[in-house]
Amino acid sequence: MLLGVVFILILRSVSLVIAGKDLTSLAILISGLVFYAGVLIIVSMFQSETVLTIALLLPSIIAVAIFVYGFIGWSIRVSLSQWKGLNPDYTWVGLKQYYDLFNNDPRFVIDVRNTVMFTVGFIAGCLILGLGLAILLDQKLKGEAIFRGIFLVPMSISFIATGVIWGWLMNPATGNRITGINLIFQSLGLNSLISLWHSTPMPWGMAFTIIPAVWQLSGYTMALYLGGIRAVSEDLREAARVDGASEFEIYRYIILPILQPVTLSAVIILAHMSLKIFDLIVALGNKAISLDVPGIYMWVTTFDGTNYARGAAIGILMLISVAVLVVPYLVQSMRSETQL
Amino acid sequence: MTRRTLVHILFYIILIALAIVYLLPIYLMVLTGVKSISQVDLKTMWSMPINGLHIENFIAGYKQLAPNITNSLVMVIPEAILSALLGSLNGYLLAKWKFRGSNLIFSLILFGMFIPYQSILIPLVKFMQSIKLYGDIPGLILVHIIYGIPITTLIFRNYYAGIGTEILEAGRIDGASLMGLYRYIMFPLSAPSFAVVIIWQFTQAWNEFLFAVILTNQSNWPVTVALNNLAGSQLVQWNVLMAATLLAAIPTLLVYIFLGRYFLRGLMAGALKG
Numbered sequence: 001m002l003l004g005v006v007f008i009l010i011l012r013s014v015s016l017v018i019a020g021k022d023l024t025s026l027a028i029l030i031s032g033l034v035f036y037a038g039v040l041i042i043v044s045m046f047q048s049e050t051v052l053t054i055a056l057l058l059p060s061i062i063a064v065a066i067f068v069y070g071f072i073g074w075s076i077r078v079s080l081s082q083w084k085g086l087n088p089d090y091t092w093v094g095l096k097q098y099y100d101l102f103n104n105d106p107r108f109v110i111d112v113r114n115t116v117m118f119t120v121g122f123i124a125g126c127l128i129l130g131l132g133l134a135i136l137l138d139q140k141l142k143g144e145a146i147f148r149g150i151f152l153v154p155m156s157i158s159f160i161a162t163g164v165i166w167g168w169l170m171n172p173a174t175g176n177r178i179t180g181i182n183l184i185f186q187s188l189g190l191n192s193l194i195s196l197w198h199s200t201p202m203p204w205g206m207a208f209t210i211i212p213a214v215w216q217l218s219g220y221t222m223a224l225y226l227g228g229i230r231a232v233s234e235d236l237r238e239a240a241r242v243d244g245a246s247e248f249e250i251y252r253y254i255i256l257p258i259l260q261p262v263t264l265s266a267v268i269i270l271a272h273m274s275l276k277i278f279d280l281i282v283a284l285g286n287k288a289i290s291l292d293v294p295g296i297y298m299w300v301t302t303f304d305g306t307n308y309a310r311g312a313a314i315g316i317l318m319l320i321s322v323a324v325l326v327v328p329y330l331v332q333s334m335r336s337e338t339q340l
Numbered sequence: 341m342t343r344r345t346l347v348h349i350l351f352y353i354i355l356i357a358l359a360i361v362y363l364l365p366i367y368l369m370v371l372t373g374v375k376s377i378s379q380v381d382l383k384t385m386w387s388m389p390i391n392g393l394h395i396e397n398f399i400a401g402y403k404q405l406a407p408n409i410t411n412s413l414v415m416v417i418p419e420a421i422l423s424a425l426l427g428s429l430n431g432y433l434l435a436k437w438k439f440r441g442s443n444l445i446f447s448l449i450l451f452g453m454f455i456p457y458q459s460i461l462i463p464l465v466k467f468m469q470s471i472k473l474y475g476d477i478p479g480l481i482l483v484h485i486i487y488g489i490p491i492t493t494l495i496f497r498n499y500y501a502g503i504g505t506e507i508l509e510a511g512r513i514d515g516a517s518l519m520g521l522y523r524y525i526m527f528p529l530s531a532p533s534f535a536v537v538i539i540w541q542f543t544q545a546w547n548e549f550l551f552a553v554i555l556t557n558q559s560n561w562p563v564t565v566a567l568n569n570l571a572g573s574q575l576v577q578w579n580v581l582m583a584a585t586l587l588a589a590i591p592t593l594l595v596y597i598f599l600g601r602y603f604l605r606g607l608m609a610g611a612l613k614g
């Protein structure tokens with residue numbers, strides 16, 4: 001500890017020399033490390049491995065405790081205040097921010113509707129396509145690995161890149177400037193399919209943002225299902241075949257029921273992604289109100305509008321919606337693991 | 341038999357059609373990136389480039405994004421390595437040195453993987469400002485490492501849980517300490533997991549947008565933020581924009597193409613039981 005303070009003092013004086021660059025953070029980090037090394041040395045003298053284990057885990061535990069749980073608590077406190085403007089104002093106003101969001105805020109109503117629409121379409125699209133692809137790839141066709149690889153390619157690029165590419169493919173321009181998918185439709189004579197895509201007036205524009213999202217994540221859903229199907233033993237299928245079941249019946253009556261837990265996992269993971277959806281919509285819609293989602297609203301209202309209390313309330317509502325899904329799932333995962 | 345062949349042909353047709361649909365956006369991105377703007381604006385977006393490949397789009401795109409690609413690299417490489425080291429240590433301790441409450445601690449850590457980061461954003465910004473790491477790349481590295489703890493710990497813990505305890509017991513008889521067992525037995529066995537975690541963290545941090553846009557100032561923008569800005573500016577031609585998008589996506593695409601096996605394992609780990 002003392003060493004750390006000395007370090008800070010030394011670095012303070014040095015920092016005046018090095019072009020005025022502020023090294024406070026570096027000093028805190030180094031003093032922290034020195035302090036921590038001291039703790040480890042003392043702990044290792046005790047011969048107790050449990051204490052040493054905890055001491056070694058401590059930096060991660062503290063980091064998560066502060067950056068996850070501490071910050072959530074802090075955000076909750078901000079959401080119960082009237083902090084608006086750059087200077088913190090923690091005056092207690094109770095649940096006013098939440099009340100206002102639901103009662104006097106048309107933009108948040110749009111957000112909720114958009115999120116619901118997006119979530120339903122996104123999950124349905126990913127599950128149907130994912131399961132379909134997994135069953136197709138389960139047919140022991142040649143080149144299966146190549147196809148599997150192709151369907152997963154979108155997973156490796158960023159939501160931002162996806163949004164930029166699809167923003168162009170789904171360009172709403174008409175007439176001479178027609179481009180993207182609309183151009184294909186026009187050249188195929190399918191003029192009735194030409195669409196404004198995500199620029200369609202509210203509320204249906206949001207529905208089109210599902211397309212790039214499904215493009216990106218259906219491959220992932222496929223991989224989850226494929227893992228589940230592969231876990232069904234060949235003996236079981238063979239037994240059903242001997243009993244005269246058709247391939248269709250095998251999928252309908254044996255594999256689909258076995259896949260139920262996979263579906264549940266997939267739904268939870270996809271749903272929590274869609275509740276958090278942010279980058280894709282930013283890149284596609286450039287913060288258009290018609291495509292607004294809570295993630296974007298939180299960002300805009302906090303950092304552009306400096307309405308910190310309102311922003312914190314949106315963030316906490318997002319957290320609650322995700323926690324409702326994920327916490328039971330985590331508890332269940334942990335419980336089934338300890339039984340093993 | 342012939343019916344079966346017919347069905348197989350049908351499956352192939354469906355699979356090939358779907359594969360084309362999945363690859364089309366990427367194909368078009370590449371195609372547009374190598375065309376001159378006159379060919380993009382006219383109704384020829386689907387046809388092959390006629391007057392040669394226009395590499396100058398990539399040069400123009402690169403000029404726009406070069407500092408940001410450097411920023412991303414400077415951020416992602418130390419981030420991935422440090423994350424993996426930390427995750428490996430955590431995973432080892434939580435898998436092999438269980439104590440009362442260690443499973444609870446693990447679950448509490450794991451929850452951090454799922455939270456929407458909007459719910460911690462305001463305190464995070466204030467905190468980073470107060471420790472003077474706001475706006476700069478080291479701060480972003482720190483944030484990525486900390487919020488990466490859950491997934492890296494999870495991947496390593498599951499990996500180490502699969503290694504039998506016999507080998508550790510043998511090591512103990514030879515007098516190795518807790519850290520000795522890690523250093524001489526577990527660490528040398530963890531190469532595959534290190535590959536999975538480093539690749540995963542690399543991809544995640546490279547593609548990440550929210551922290552990047554909030555926590556860095558313009559001169560330190562990673563490539564995702566710069567690309568989004570470029571796309572929103574209306575001044576950039578489509579062909580240059582697509583070339584720039586390809587440049588921004590290429591590192592993770594290459595990682596996927598050449599190290600896809602490890603990337604997939606990271607992907608599957610996120611589903612817990614999946």
